[in-house]
Amino acid sequence: MKFSVEKTFPMPGSSEAAWALLQNVEDVAGCMPGATITERVDDSHYKGTVSVKLGPASLVFKGDIEVAGIDAATRTLHLVGKGADATGTSGASMDLLASVQSGDSPASCQLVGKSDVSVSGKAATFGGRMMGSVTEQILQQFARNFAAEVARQAPAAPAQEAGEKPAPPPAKGRELNAFALFWAVVRDWFRHLFGRRGSA
Amino acid sequence: MGLEPNLERLTQLEGIGCARKRREDPRFIQGRGTYVDDVKMPGMCFGAMVRSPYASARIRKIDASRALALPGVIAVITAEELKPFKLHWMPTLAGDVQAVLADGRVSFQNQEVAFVIAENRYIAADGADLVEVEYEELPAVVDPRKALEPDAPVVREDLAGKTDGAHGARRHHNHIFTWEVGDKDKTARAFEQAEVTVTQDMLYPRVHPCPLETCGCVASFDKVKGDLTVYITSQAPHVVRTVVGLLSSVPESKIRIISPDIGGGFGNKVGVYPGYVCAIASSIVLGRPVKWIESRSENLTTTAFARDYWMTGELAATRDGVIKALRVKVVADHGAFDACADPSKWPAGMFHVCTGSYAIPNAFVSVDGVYTNKFPGGVAYRCSFRVTEAVYLIERMIDVLAQKLGMDKAEIRLRNFIRKEQFPYQTPLGLEYDSGNYETALRKVMDAVDYAGLRAEQAARRADPGAEWLMGIGVTTFTEIVGAGPSKMCDILGVGMFDSCEIRVHPDGSAIARMGTITQGQGHQTTYAQIIASEAGIPASVIQVEEGDTATAPYGLGTYGSRSTPVGGAATARCARKIREKARLIAAHLLEVSPDDLEFDLDRFVVKGAPGQAKTMKEIAWAAYNNVPSGLEMGLEAVDYYDPPNFTFPFGAYLCVLDINRYTGETKVRRFYALDDCGTRINPMIIEGQIHGGLTEGFAVAMGQQLPYDEQGNVLGGTLLDYFVPTAVETPVWETDYTVTPSPHHPIGAKGVAESPHVGSIPCFSSAVTDAFAHLGVTHMDMPHNAYRIWRQSHALGLDRR
Structure with a gap:
């Protein structure tokens, strides 16, 4: 099962700060819910795990991450990840292009992500219909964590300009919150259902 | 007297x-x-299968150390462990070989990779989760037509350089066989001279019989006596004994195969599966009984599917609807291993019954068997070796021709039937029909349902632009071929089909x-x-x-x-x-x-x-x-x-009336009238029950069942969440009827009945659904006819606009 996701998240903080964070693969991984870098093979190769818990199913993907390219001129990071669930029932691969683009003001920017994801095995068979929704939720959590990390690493930036509450610290290395994720997926599904009817 | x-x-x-x-x-x-899973033996252990998540991959490494460290795990076997016994590959009924456990490479999703044996079922399942397999994913191909393209991924690397298969020359790395029957030139001439011709592509999708009880076995080898006893879900226990004897070199006299109560087979339980072989081999090595039982998903995605026939039919006829010739081209998706359970000499089974109930003077059929990265098996599902596909093809083609000529769908059948006095009837594809009385059967059905009245109602409905419900009438008049078969024509592994x-x-x-x-x-x-x-x-x-x-x-x-x-x-x-x-x-x-x-x-x-x-x-x-x-x-x-002198040829006339909501695609089967002729009737109540079951399974296939794959070879229908199994709520009310035309060569004139309702009802539903849109130029709609797909047809025609 293959699908593509394209997302743009507004970031509180300068594009320099965001770009600095984006180049640090370990920190980026830390923002990914359930993800951990377990080993740094060399400058562009890492090993890591991603755990996802969905109801009774607990999947731990172990895999390799390769930094396929860092382009400072366009502030673009190219990551290629490939992994398999430790129980051997699912496989996943991802090709991610993430870039930092300037925002409306010097103190804000945008994180633009475009990724192609391919999923095999049980995750595709059982989770196929939830995949879009789950990915959406994971990415939103990621963006929140990333924004908080940008704000933390660059305290000078007026992160709370818009009157936002400080974001919670990133949920490093923990499993995705199963209940919250489940709730978000169900809510999304309902929205999708009624959204479609409304626009038809 | x-x-x-x-x-x-x-x-x-x-x-x-x-x-x-x-x-x-x-x-x-x-x-x-007492089903196989009810069998409990002293000292019995359990096996669980480790399966591939990928449809096509090389296996880099299998690490069983964590599984073996789990208390209660007795052994983990892989192809390496089976190699010394030459059991890592096994012959299939179709003359191919199949990997018992993947030999360095997997070719379909959920392929068997390792077998974990443990003290109980739960430990076995946990142990299977702990076997770590490193794969290198390779491109997969799931569309049999794409599989024949020159640069298509290679499904079977083990066959590299092999230009001959069990059924003749192979012309491509994913090609299994080409099977041709009939007179090609004569048929071509009939098409050239025809007043009218029609062509229709149709897909008979991959489905699965999904019996209530999944497959499984308990193998018990007595090391002292040297006896092997196997309780197994098999529709052919004696054949299993012969196969086990061939594989294990234990003499057949020391092998006892027992098929106890079986919870439905429908062809799913004909083959010999890797799970059986692993359980038997483990028991021989361990000297303990080993049980292996499939889960529902394993059953739906690894053992004996049905159909997956990509067919093109052509008919040549006169302007007044007399059929002169039939030509059929099929691309048959056999999955990663050719494990079809057909009689040895018939790689497309009895598909050549596709001239149906009609006196068609010329016919030619060509079937290409193709490997894809999908699970093996085939010819399952309440069908005598591809008869369902054959009947589907001819019944759909007759409808297509009727629409082209503007003829009534019952009328065109009456015009082309083999007449009662023509039996025994030689078909152009080499079969001899024993007996039949098709016209009487169809007329009886037409009278029973007031066919003329239904067509008048339909015409009125079509004329009403405000009608929310479209009305479709389906007609099929099928001929089945069952009772395989005469040993001069049919054998399995060289054993005649007596x-x-x-x-x-x-x-x-x-x-x-x-x-x-x-x-x-x-x-x-x-x-x-x-x-x-x-x-x-x-x-x-x-x-x-x-x-x-x-x-x-x-x-x-x-x-x-x-x-x-x-x-x-x-x-x-x-x-x-x-x-x-x-x-x-x-x-x-x-x-x-x-x-x-x-x-x-x-x-x-x-x-x-x-x-x-x-x-x-x-x-x-x-x-x-x-x-x-x-x-x-x-x-x-x-x-x-x-040893039967011939096959028997049951037949029937079915009629379906249904209403389709043009805005939602919802379908309501209003009437389904099934007349069957199975010759002498041994027990009318059992016949009735068999017909109800067959019609319900036909309804399931036509209206909802499918095992779709995505491009990476993930099977997307492998759970009952996705795979449609009708309950009493969805199932229509069946009306049954019969005529009796005994088989002249059978000692009591009986012909067999259980598959007829499945074979006959599926095209009848397709006929009715298509008929609801026929006045708008629609000639065929592929199954499954679920609400979404029907709505798409309605939407494409603009019928859902208010």
Whole structure:
């Protein structure tokens, strides 16, 4: 099962700060819910795990991450990840292009992500219909964590300009919150259902 | 013959024609059946399969250390462990080989990679999760037409350089065989000269019979005695014994295969699967019984699918609808290994019955078998070796032609039927139909449903632009081919497709009968006893019917393809006649008359012209053990091996009326009228039940079942969340009817019935659904006809706009 996701998240903080964070693969991984870098093979190769818990199913993907390219001129990071669930029932691969683009003001920017994801095995068979929704939720959590990390690493930036509450610290290395994720997926599904009817 | 039939004794006999209640039901409805998973043996351990998440991948490494460290895990076997026994690959029924456990490479998702044996089922499952397999994913191909493109991914690296398959030359790395039948040139000429031709592409999607009970076995090898006993979900236990003997080099005399109660087979339980082989091999090595039972998803995604036929049909006809020729091209998706359970010489099974019930003078069929990265198996699902596909094709094509000519769909059938007096009828594809009476059947159905009235109602509905519900009328008049088969044409692994029966009459007049077939819900214990009752005069109530144990039953090829009644039933009738004729000799001896002076009367022999002088079968049975004429063996036993001279050809006329909501695609089946002719009717109630079951499974296939794949080879229908199994809520009300046209070559004229309703109803639903849109130029809609797909058709035509 293959699908593509394209997302743009507004970031509180300068594009320099965001770009600095984006180049640090370990920190980026830390923002990914359930993800951990377990080993740094060399400058562009890492090993890591991603755990996802969905109801009774607990999947731990172990895999390799390769930094396929860092382009400072366009502030673009190219990551290629490939992994398999430790129980051997699912496989996943991802090709991610993430870039930092300037925002409306010097103190804000945008994180633009475009990724192609391919999923095999049980995750595709059982989770196929939830995949879009789950990915959406994971990415939103990621963006929140990333924004908080940008704000933390660059305290000078007026992160709370818009009157936002400080974001919670990133949920490093923990499993995705199963209940919250489940709730978000169900809510999304309902929205999708009624959204479609409304626009038809 | 001068004797009045005695109704009381006739009733007591419960013979052919009696709606006798099923003998099996008391134990089933009380939950007292014994299925394979009910078998518990001392010291039994459990196996669980580690399966590939990828449709195509190289295996870099298998690390079982974590699994082996789990307390309770006894062993983990992979292809490496099976290699010394040469069991890592096994021959298939189609002349190919199949990996028992992946030999360095997987070719379909959920392919068997390792087998974990543990003290109990839960530990085995946990152990399977702990086996770490490193894969290198490779590109997969799931569309059989793309599989034949020059640069398509190679499904079977082990066949590299092999230009010859079991059925002739291979012309591409994913090509298995090309099978052609009929006169190509003559057919081409008929098309060139035709006044009208039609062409239609259609896909018969991959489906699965999804029996209530999944596949499984318990293998137990006694190291001291050297005996192997296997309880197995098999529709062909004797064939399994032969295969196990070939694979294990244990002599067949030391192998006992037992198919206990089987919870539905429908062709899913014909093959020999890697799980069985692993369980048997483990038991031989460990000396302990090993049980392996499939999960529902394993069943739906690894063992014997059905169909996956990509067909193109063409008809040539005159302007007034007389068919002159049929041409068919098929791309058959066999999955990653050719494990189709067809008779050896027939790689497309009985697909050549595709000229149907019609007198078509010219025909040519070409089938290309293709490997893809999908699971192997095939020819399952209540269908005698691709008959379902054949009937679907011809019935759809007749409709397409009718629409092209503007003819009524019943009328065009009446115009082209093989007439009653033309039987036995030679088809252009080499079959000899034994008997039929198609016109009578269709006219009976048309009268019963007021066909003209329905068409008038439909015309009025079509003329009303405000009508929310579209009306479709489907008609099919199918011919089945069952009872495989004559050994000169049909064999499996070189064993002719005969079947057998052995009857022993005990001194008290009761009897035990054993057959080479095996019931999986068909009610053999009921109906076989009825045949014996009528033929040998022993009340069905005192006849014990046993099947499925190779240690006791005579060799037979099993139950699939509706072959039990045509082949096993024939053996039973002939065996009972042997009993009767020996009884006649004993009766003559007891009555001191010549055997020729005796007349058989239900359950006794009567001296002709002296109705007072008679011996009952009960009396004769007693005498058989103490007072037989000199020169005659004691006892009253017989055995019969029946090699049928031909197939049998049941037929039927079905009509479906349904209404489709043009805004939502919702379908309501208003009427389904099914007339079946299966020749002599042994038990009308069992026939009715079989027809209800077959129609319901036909409804399931036509309206919702499918095992779709995505491009990476993930199977997307592998759970009951996705795979449609109708309940009483969705299932329409069935109306059944019958005619009786006995088979002239079968000892009691019976033809077999269980598959007809499946084979016949599926095109009938497609016919009705398409017919609802036919006035708008739609000639065919592929299955499954679920609401979404029907809505898409409605939407494409703009019918859903208010």
